[in-house]
Every structure is written in C-alpha cells, then in structure tokens.
Amino acid sequence: MTQDEQKQAVADAALDYIRPHLDNNMVLGIGTGSTANLFIDNLAAVKGQINATVASSEASVDRLRRHGIPVYDLNTVDQVDFYIDGADEANSALQLIKGGGAALTREKIIAAVARTFICIADGSKLVSTLGEFPLPVEVIPMARSYVARELVKLGGDPVYREGVITDNGNVILDVYHFPIPQPLEMEQRINNITGVVTNGLFARRAADVLLLGTRDGVQTLT
Ligand code: 5RP
Numbered sequence: 001m002t003q004d005e006q007k008q009a010v011a012d013a014a015l016d017y018i019r020p021h022l023d024n025n026m027v028l029g030i031g032t033g034s035t036a037n038l039f040i041d042n043l044a045a046v047k048g049q050i051n052a053t054v055a056s057s058e059a060s061v062d063r064l065r066r067h068g069i070p071v072y073d074l075n076t077v078d079q080v081d082f083y084i085d086g087a088d089e090a091n092s093a094l095q096l097i098k099g100g101g102a103a104l105t106r107e108k109i110i111a112a113v114a115r116t117f118i119c120i121a122d123g124s125k126l127v128s129t130l131g132e133f134p135l136p137v138e139v140i141p142m143a144r145s146y147v148a149r150e151l152v153k154l155g156g157d158p159v160y161r162e163g164v165i166t167d168n169g170n171v172i173l174d175v176y177h178f179p180i181p182q183p184l185e186m187e188q189r190i191n192n193i194t195g196v197v198t199n200g201l202f203a204r205r206a207a208d209v210l211l212l213g214t215r216d217g218v219q220t221l222t
Contacts, residue, residue: 001215003124006123007120013120015046022050027077027081029082030055032057032085032106033085033103041063052077053072054080056103057101074110079115082117083110083118084118085117087121089131089133090119090121091127094119094221095201096130099136102164106168119211121213129180130201135180136175136200137151137196138166139170140197142195143196154189156176157177187204210222
C-alpha cells in the first residue's frame with residue numbers, strides 16, 4: 001500500500017474498532033490532520049449512531065459539522081470514550097510526537113480525558129527513537145525568545161514556525177536535531193520552562209492502541 005492507502009486503511013480500521021461501541025451515550029474525541037480527516041469522513045456513514053464528538057481543532061470542528069456530526073465543547077461532556085488521532089512519530093511504547101498541524105495542546109487535553117486513545121498512522125511514522133521529526137512546542141508569544149534559548153540549553157535547535165498562530169492564540173517553536181531517548185523525562189523538562197503551553201511529546205499520556213499502516217495491511221500495537 002502507498003502512504004495514502006495506509007492512511008485510509010488505518011482510518012477504516014479505527015471505525016471498525018469503535019463500531020461495536022457506538023451507542024447513545026458515547027462521546028468520541030476527534031483529532032487533527034490528514035489521517036484524522038479520513039476518519040472524520042468515515043464517520044459520516046455512521047453519523048446517525050453518534051451521540052457527541054469533541055474535536056482538537058477548529059478545522060476538525062468545521063469538517064465534522066459539514067458532515068452534520070454533532071460537536072460539543074469538552075466542558076459540557078462527562079467523559080470521552082475514545083480519542084482517535086494521527087501522529088507525526090510513534091515508538092514501540094506508543095509514545096508519540098504530535099503537533100505537526102499545530103493542534104498539540106487541544107490534542108493533549110482530549111487525550112488526557114479519553115478512556116482509550118487510538119492513534120492512527122501510516123508506517124512511515126514508526127521510529128526507534130523519537131525526534132527525527134522536529135518537536136513542536138506551543139509557546140505564549142511574549143516568551144518565544146526566552147523559551148527558544150532554554151530549548152537550545154536542552155540541546156535542540158528551535159525554529160519559529162512563522163505565520164502560524166494556534167487555535168489558542170499562541171506560536172509554535174519546532175525543535176530540530178533533537179533525538180529524544182527519554183521521552184517521559186524530556187516532556188516534563190520542556191513543560192517546566194516558563195512560557196511553554198505544551199510540547200508535542202505524548203509520553204506521559206501515550207496512545208493505548210496504535211493502528212499502523214504497513215505495505216501488507218494494518219497492524220494493531222498495544
Ligand atoms: C496535528 C497532529 C497530527 O496528528 C499529525 O501532524 C499527523 O498528521 P497527518 O495525519 O496529516 O500525518 O499532531 O497537530
């Protein structure tokens with residue numbers, strides 16, 4: 001399968017995964033990006049069975065609503081049963097780098113609330129050590145230069161993602177040349193820098209299930 005075919009295959013597999021659980025009380029969390037978009041398009045076929053969704057970006061809210069799928073504010077729901085989202089990188093412990101689409105903060109919030117986080121990704125995203133993909137860090141705008149200097153002290157090479165303002169009104173620094181052998185520790189250290197809103201390491205809250213596209217089909221990792 002090509003990369004695009006793998007994305008479609010994992011989006012299909014995610015729908016199959018949740019289908020037996022669709023009922024009137026279920027709340028689905030929906031992520032952001034090209035793979036999540038394919039999953040949103042799949043949901044249109046079962047929208048009559050979807051009680052509520054919450055979404056990690058305004059772009060995904062718009063796409064869900066265009067399909068006539070109900071979207072709620074996270075504060076108005078009691079629980080999120082499943083969170084389905086893509087990733088920029090994943091390791092075998094299902095720890096992730098996310099935020100290539102600048103939605104990392106809302107993604108992390110919904111992942112924290114969700115009972116089960118299902119990550120959907122094409123095979124190119126599986127790595128042995130996180131960090132080949134530049135790590136996104138969402139930053140309060142006035143702290144940008146200070147946070148960049150602190151990230152250099154941690155060994156990274158932060159680059160301001162120009163022209164991008166997050167849904168929360170903040171900016172993104174992408175940290176290049178930054179292999180991350182200890183994701184849990186690094187997630188915590190970056191979070192401790194004043195002015196950082198979130199970093200794109202999903203180590204403390206890793207995925208529960210990774211549906212990974214391969215040339216031969218979808219592999220389920222838990
Ligand atoms: C957005 C994300 C996406 O999940 C990540 O960038 C993967 O995107 P795609 O499915 O387009 O490869 O974290 O902030």
